[in-house]
Amino acid sequence: MTEPAPAYPKEIQDSLKRAVRLEWWTLFWLALIVAMMGFAAGGSQAFRTAWIEDILSLLAPALFLVSRTVEKFRPTKGFPYGFLRADSLAFFFAAAALTAIGLFLLYEGGKTLITGEHPSVGSIMMFGREVWLGWVMMTALALSVIPPVILGRKKRKIAKTLRDKVLFTDADTNAADWQTGVAGMLGILGIALGFWWADALMAVLISLSVLKDGLQGIRISTISLLDGAPRKLGSLDIDEDAQAVIDRLGARYDDVRVQIRETGRYFRVTIEPSGSAHLPVGMAKTLIDNDAWRLIEVAEAVRDEWPDPRDPAKPRG
Template structure:
């Protein structure tokens, strides 16, 4: 699948998200102010932050698709992680602000029974709109391995829950439980803060060149390929993510009497086996003679990897 097709698809979804969020934000903020509903207003403010996060996602995605250059030989893929980080901070700020204001209103008794059907209608439209955005963003983000779009989709999933809570809170408010309006605001703020942490933590691994537990299979694939191709003592094995793919560096040992051509064939064999996964960005292999006596403290060996895996079981 070409980078051009990926760019077009991601840009299209991002633009749809921006315009949909603008419509929902205007609707909910207006109704929240007119009917003095803390829950609906809070939902509208949260959607307003989604306009910023969707725009950030679009910019970060476009930057990440730039080809490698002299200053960025590994490309610009980390821009998506940075974009996701910015999104997490915006979500966190919205959550804390909402928590403070909702708690204040609940404690001071600044709430009243809502009138009219428009607050309920706003919540229903919000659930439908956010569900639509979650489906297209999550599907597109996973398909094209866009971290920032997946992060934004998770924010949309959070918004579906919040809009549903708003609907329940407004419905209970209208039957006489006026205090449900600020209480729903407090519950929503907790959900917002939780999602902010999840987005932040998920992208921290990539920015620190780390791998998540579910991605450790790539090391097993490396050691398996080395064994199949006749390489000895794979060590200094280091794997990191470049965009949605794995960048692999390693050292191997071969018979010291082997000629360069035969040693090179072994490295080609290893790369061929690894690239069967179609999730490889690049593989760099350094060849050494067997029993090479050299202090090499970085990366993993098969033994150290298996030892760490046993500890985590």
């Protein structure tokens, strides 16, 4: 594929436009939430951990928008397959950052539990009255979960239409944001009731949520980057469409090996004779004088008609 990827069907184009709009709205609301929670931040470790998680939540929508632009670039001599996998690479880096910070937050929460450090939440003056900062933080947490949950549910529907794993994971994280909010509020309430350990315990639970999101992102992006077979959204099972391609090509051509991988939202499929996994060195030497062992496959793309079932290794068109 030396030309730009084929145009998406109208339904997919419309869904992509909606996804882009929702990601911009996600960035807007998350930025407001981060600012609001930064203003309300006090001595609660659970609250600070929830705040950091919201800051990290900015990564996925930002990288989706960047990769959506990059994937439109035309193929070049240096990148003959184009940039359709930009989202997987960007998502991998975001997931790696989430994992690293999740581990750090888990360490901080665990250390507080072990050392028995008691948190303290002070008061602030609001409208001429002294108000316990815990009420302010719990209000901020309650408000912070509303936009992500709504946006996450909307994005999840679009992600299923687009079969976009990055968008689906982002939507799943947003939709589950209420759990972080509840955990943060329970931690602050625990401080008010004299259970000092409740705050650190909730911080540990929130950090585990961050760590889970990071590890899940690494798993999903690694499968794509390592040319794994397409997977279902949120699962390690083979995608239904990919399995259908494998089954039907296997039925059309006897004794062949079907290889399928994802390039962005597209599939690429190779059919090779099962008895000959690689290009013979003798043939490779006609193209490479030295180090012919490096050339293991030469593929011819099918464009006009399907190869003859009697000889699938020689496609026509």
